[in-house]
Amino acid sequence: AVQVTPVDDVAADGSIAYSVAIGAAVSDDPAYAGMTPPDIAVLNRDDDTAGVLVTALSGETSENGNTAVLQIRLTAEPSADVTVALTSSDRTEGDVAPHTLIFTAADYADLQ
Secondary structure, eight states: OOOOOOOOOSBOOOOEEEEEOOOOOOOSSTTTTTOOOOOEEEEEOOOOOOOEEEOOOOSOOOTTSOOOOOOEEESSBOSSOEEEEOOOSOTTTOOOSOSEEEEOTTTTTSOO
């Protein structure tokens, strides 16, 4: 039996079709020499989902200076940079910094 082993990447790239190529037989038997079986189609089903994961807020803010922290990361490796914008719904009560986060293929899984 021949085992076909999938490669588990971290990209949400959808299910990808590929094939197993079977080379020509080598033999001194002329009935088999050069015989080339057909390639076999295989589908590698993707198990990754693109998403933005936000951790729970660390607490409440207060006018006496208590700040709160949240962290964000991507759930799958992006094929291009991903920019996430952050803003407060009421900047007279609280603001956020930074106002943008940029995730790359190298740091997508790191909490920012």
